Amino acid sequence: xxxxxxxFYVFAGILVWSAMMVITRKNPVxxxxxxxxxxxxxxxxxxxxxxxxxxxxxxxxxxxxxxxLFLFVVMMLDINLAELRAxxxxxxxVAILVALLMGVQMVLVVGADRxxxxxxxxxxxxxxxxxxxxxxxxxxFTQHLYAFEIAAVILLVGIIAAISLTMRRRPDNxxxxxxxxxxxKAKDRLRIVKMEAESTQ
Amino acid sequence: MEYNxxxxxxxxxxxxxxxxxxxxxVIDLFLDKRTRLLTYGLSLAAILGTIAVAIGVSNxxxxxxxxxxxxxDPVADVVKIGLLVVTLFALIYAKDYxxxxxxxxxxxxxxxxxxxxxxxxxxxxxxxxxxxLGLELLxxxxxxxxxxxxxxxxxxxxxxxxxxxxxxxxxxxxxxxxMLYGATGALSFTDVSAAINSGQADEALLVFGLVFIxxxxxxxxxxxxxxxxxPDVYHGAPTAVVLMLSSAPKIAAFALAIxxxxxxxxxxxAQWQDMLMILAVLSMGLGNLVAIAQTNIKRMxxxxxxxxxxFIFLGLLAANDKGYAAxxxxxxxxxxxxxxxxxxxxxxxxxxxxxxxxxxLKGLNDRSPWLAGMMMLILFSMAGVPPTVGFFAKxxxxxxxxxxxxxxxxxxxxFFSIIGAYYYLRxxxxxxFDKPESDQPLIVSFDSQAAISVNGMAILLLGIFPAALFGxxxxxxx
Numbered sequence: 001x002x003x004x005x006x007x008f009y010v011f012a013g014i015l016v017w018s019a020m021m022v023i024t025r026k027n028p029v030x031x032x033x034x035x036x037x038x039x040x041x042x043x044x045x046x047x048x049x050x051x052x053x054x055x056x057x058x059x060x061x062x063x064x065x066x067x068x069l070f071l072f073v074v075m076m077l078d079i080n081l082a083e084l085r086a087x088x089x090x091x092x093x094v095a096i097l098v099a100l101l102m103g104v105q106m107v108l109v110v111g112a113d114r115x116x117x118x119x120x121x122x123x124x125x126x127x128x129x130x131x132x133x134x135x136x137x138x139x140x141f142t143q144h145l146y147a148f149e150i151a152a153v154i155l156l157v158g159i160i161a162a163i164s165l166t167m168r169r170r171p172d173n174x175x176x177x178x179x180x181x182x183x184x185k186a187k188d189r190l191r192i193v194k195m196e197a198e199s200t201q
Numbered sequence: 202m203e204y205n206x207x208x209x210x211x212x213x214x215x216x217x218x219x220x221x222x223x224x225x226x227v228i229d230l231f232l233d234k235r236t237r238l239l240t241y242g243l244s245l246a247a248i249l250g251t252i253a254v255a256i257g258v259s260n261x262x263x264x265x266x267x268x269x270x271x272x273x274d275p276v277a278d279v280v281k282i283g284l285l286v287v288t289l290f291a292l293i294y295a296k297d298y299x300x301x302x303x304x305x306x307x308x309x310x311x312x313x314x315x316x317x318x319x320x321x322x323x324x325x326x327x328x329x330x331x332x333x334l335g336l337e338l339l340x341x342x343x344x345x346x347x348x349x350x351x352x353x354x355x356x357x358x359x360x361x362x363x364x365x366x367x368x369x370x371x372x373x374x375x376x377x378x379x380m381l382y383g384a385t386g387a388l389s390f391t392d393v394s395a396a397i398n399s400g401q402a403d404e405a406l407l408v409f410g411l412v413f414i415x416x417x418x419x420x421x422x423x424x425x426x427x428x429x430x431x432p433d434v435y436h437g438a439p440t441a442v443v444l445m446l447s448s449a450p451k452i453a454a455f456a457l458a459i460x461x462x463x464x465x466x467x468x469x470x471a472q473w474q475d476m477l478m479i480l481a482v483l484s485m486g487l488g489n490l491v492a493i494a495q496t497n498i499k500r501m502x503x504x505x506x507x508x509x510x511x512f513i514f515l516g517l518l519a520a521n522d523k524g525y526a527a528x529x530x531x532x533x534x535x536x537x538x539x540x541x542x543x544x545x546x547x548x549x550x551x552x553x554x555x556x557x558x559x560x561x562l563k564g565l566n567d568r569s570p571w572l573a574g575m576m577m578l579i580l581f582s583m584a585g586v587p588p589t590v591g592f593f594a595k596x597x598x599x600x601x602x603x604x605x606x607x608x609x610x611x612x613x614x615x616f617f618s619i620i621g622a623y624y625y626l627r628x629x630x631x632x633x634f635d636k637p638e639s640d641q642p643l644i645v646s647f648d649s650q651a652a653i654s655v656n657g658m659a660i661l662l663l664g665i666f667p668a669a670l671f672g673x674x675x676x677x678x679x
Contacts, residue, residue, distance in 0.1 A: 109409045115383065145204075146212075146267035150322055150334040153219065154341060157315045160226070161345030164308035168351065 008048055015041035028074045036067050050126060053133040211264045211273035214255040214281060215321050221247035222314035229307030237307060241296050244310040245289065248317070252285045261679075265327060269389035272327035272464075275677040276529070280324040280456045283533040284449040287540050288317050291448055293652040294544035295441035297645075301552045302439060304350050313445055316342035320453035326460050328389040329378045336374070336421065339453060340367050343446060347438040359437025366420070366430045374417025380410025381465075390465040397468035408472050414461055415476045422454045422510045425483035435503035440547045440555065443499060447506055448540035451513070455532040458517055459525065470520045477518040482613055484511030489621040498559045501624060502542060505583060508621055509535045515614060516598045522678040524601035527594075530674045534582070534594040534663070541579045541656040545572060548645045548653070559628055564637025571650075572643065573632045575657035582660045584625035585618055590664040597671060 018041065021034040039062050046055035113119070140148050209216065225247060229240045259278035265271065292313060299305040319338030326332035344367060348360030382388060384406040385396035396402050416427065423431040435443050462473050488508030495501040513535070516528025549556035549565075556562075566573040582591030595618060599611045645653075663670055 105409075109405055110380075114403055114406055120383075143268045144270070144330070146270040147328075147330045147334055150331070150338060153315065153318065154334065154338050156223075157312070157338060157341050157345075160308060160311060160315075161341060164306070164312070165345055165348065165351070 004048060008045065011041045011044040011048070015045065028079055029071065032067060032071050032074055035070075036063050039063050039067070050123075051132060053136055208266065211258055212266060212271055212325075213258050214251050215318060215325075217254045218247060218251045218314065218318050218321060221250065222311055222318060225314065226307075226311045229311065232307070237305065240307045240310050241292070244292055244314060247314060248285055248289045248292065251317075251321075252282060252289075255281045255285065261676075265391070269391055270326075270328045270331045272325050272390075274325075275679065276459060277325040277456070279529065279533075279673055279677045280452055281321055284320050284324070284452040284536070285317065287449045287452065287533075287536045288313065288445070290537075290540045290544065290652055290656055291444040293648050294540070294547045295444050297649055298439070298441045298547040298550055301550060302350065302441075302555075303552075304439065304441075309346065309349060309441065312342045312346050316346070316445065317449065320449060320456075323453050323460070324456040326456075327391065327464070329382065329393075329465075330388050332457060332460055333371075333375065333378065336457065337371065339450060340371065340421075343442075343450070346442045346445065347434060349442055350439045353437070353439070355437035356439065357437075359434045362437075363430055363434045370417050370420035370427070373413045373420070377410040377413025377415075377417060380406055380413065384410065390460065393465045394467060397466060407466075407469060411466060411469050411472055412476070414466075415473055415480075418454070418458050418461060419480050421457060422451070422513070423507055424480045424510045424514065425487045425507060428484070428487070428507045431507055432500045432503040435499045435506075436497060436557075440499070440543055440550060440557070444540055444543045444547060447502065447543060448536040451506075451510070451536050451539070452532045455513060455517075455529060459529075462517070463525065474518045474520055477514045478610065481511040481514035481518060482610070484508060484514065485614060485617040486511075489617045489624075492621065493624050495624075496559055497557055498546065498562065498628065499543075499557045501559065501628075502539065505621065505624075506535075506539065508617065509583070511617075512595060512598050512614065515602050515610065519601040519605045519607075521601070521605065522675075523604060524598075526671070526674040526678045527597035527601040529677065530671050531594040531598055533670065533674070534590050534660075537656065538579050538582045538591060538660060541575065541653060541660065542583070544649070544653055544656065545576045545579070548572065548649055549643070551641070559631055560638065562628060562632050563635040565632040567637050568640075569643045569645070572645065572653065575653050576632060577629050578657045578660050580625040580629050582664070584622040586622070588661070588664045590660050590667060590670075593664060593667040593671070597667075 015038055018034045018037040022031045022038065025031045025034065039058060043055040043058045046052075046058065221243075225240060225243050228243065229237070232239055255278060258273065259275070259282075261275055263272065263274040266273070292310070295309070295313075296305075299309060316339050319335050319340075319342065322335030322338060323332060324335075326335055344360060344364045347363050348357045350356045381393060384402045385393045387393045387396055397407060420427040420430075435447065438446065462470075466473065485508050488504045488506070488511060492501050492504035492508065495504060509531075513528050513532050516524045516526075516531055518524070519527070546556050549561060562576070565576065578589055582589035585591045585595040587593075595614075599614060602608075602611045602614070
């Protein structure tokens with residue numbers, strides 16, 4: 001077994017294990033952390049496939065930005081797990097049966113004889129001065145320009161959707177207006193009252 | 202390819218609509234409550250402009266752009282113009298409803314415009330990548346429109362349900378696409394179809410991928426057994442959103458099916474014919490039977506949509522040009538009818554009151570004979586009563602099915618249509634023979650009134666002269 005193959009099995013093994021942990025952990029924070037581990041391992045797999053740019057982008061974008069955000073949200077939400085798991089035991093037998101059937105079918109169809117190295121040979125290794133990033137950029141801005149543009153529009157719709165769903169003016173909310181805070185004068189806040197001194201007897 | 206105005210000319214409708222939507226998004230930012238009606242006017246102008254551009258670039262040739270990602274052919278032209286016209290009606294009906302329910306915000310119009318753009322992209326997609334991105338653009342806009350009335354609990358629930366199930370269906374579709382990509386090594390439908398027809402690709406793998414793609418398509422159509430979301434979403438979403446959800450996307454879903462199944466996988470027609478047959482029979486059966494039990498008219502229309510989807514599948518599964526033309530005709534006619542039906546519901550609603558029960562139609566004839574007449578035409582068209590256009594839509598589909606020797610299937614379709622006629626006619630009876638429950642006068646603005654009149658008259662006139670539209674559909678599949 002070559003070293004590369006060994007690395008592949010290490011990454012793939014940890015990836016599958018951590019993916020299982022994501023969906024079985026009781027604590028959502030643990031799930032998110034296992035997902036981060038899964039992302040790191042798939043980045044390793046991509047690195048082995050000589051897709052360096054994608055591997056680094058996966059770590060930077062998903063682990064660095066998206067998962068951190070995820071972690072924040074999960075920690076802020078008060079998720080009642082008992083409620084979420086209420087129907088689990090009841091529907092588990094059916095779910096397991098369907099999953100098993102699907103799994104067997106998938107293994108039969110998507111097995112080594114169809115996606116093995118004989119039918120899908122590994123690409124030729126490129127020379128050291130080959131730039132993955134440049135190739136990707138060229139493909140994005142020439143061959144896949146149309147798809148690239150639509151993807152940009154989808155992101156724009158995502159922004160509009162997020163804002164339209166969450167932004168609302170609530171009249172009963174308490175909030176600070178820095179502009180008004182700056183121009184405030186002492187007499188607006190403080191009332192000096194003169195009182196006659198009283199005897200203390 | 203080179204990018205300049207001449208080479209990009211076939212894609213002008215999409216370019217125009219995208220520019221207009223972005224412009225409206227920015228302009229809306231500077232409007233206050235009193236001038237916000239401008240957003241509505243500009244949106245109508247954008248749709249009208251796109252229709253004009255789409256007519257301008259239409260011709261009988263087939264043009265492929267962007268390295269095989271984009272296709273402009275007569276089918277795309279008909280689908281685009283059809284869904285744009287329906288969207289125009291939906292926007293007009295939606296305006297008053299939005300104002301009355303205090304949810305008149307600019308985002309409704311921009312999201313509708315972006316959803317329309319997604320549908321245009323789907324209509325002229327020539328690769329798996331484009332078709333998927335167009336679908337997501339449409340779906341994402343719709344997911345955020347369903348819970349548009351934020352105080353409504355039913356709306357939020359419907360939005361959540363739609364989002365989760367829609368994401369699942371997208372996952373299925375993507376998985377199927379990845380299988381086909383693995384088997385054929387191509388994304389563009391031209392290459393995929395060539396690879397399948399050459400017989401080099403692995404048959405089992407192709408069929409495995411096809412199953413997932415059909416599931417994805419069936420979900421987007423709302424066909425049984427992937428229909429669970431339809432009644433709940435129609436029920437929970439504001440009528441203004443259902444107007445958009447129930448009409449034009451059905452034409453776009455037809456385009457999705459044509460692009461994926463016919464352009465991409467005509468070599469697997471024998472396989473998907475059987476799958477569509479099961480979906481069609483189940484949809485017509487369950488849709489029509491369950492619709493009878495509904496008292497909420499939005500739910501009733503939802504189940505009726507499911508049964509109409511069965512009919513569209515009937516045309517598709519004939520797997521010849523005649524069948525595709527009939528299915529296209531059916532989906533355009535259905536969208537036009539559905540937008541009118543929900544339009545009338547929007548007009549019956551007032552501030553703080555949503556017309557959504559069949560009882561809300563009671564005595565409509567006494568309150569507004571013209572509106573009742575239009576609603577009657579719409580319901581007759583859905584039931585397939587001549588001389589409305591719905592009759593011919595059903596007739597052409599049945600003709601196509603019989604022409605490929607599936608008479609039993611036509612028999613099943615007729616049987617369930619007769620059952621379906623019951624609940625449409627019940628609604629007509631309620632409008633004409635029951636006493637009105639409220640004596641509040643109906644106030645319908647001029648533009649809605651004009652639109653519903655044009656809509657109703659179109660249903661009647663197209664029924665008297667069906668060749669006008671059917672000829673166009675036939676020519677598209679020439």
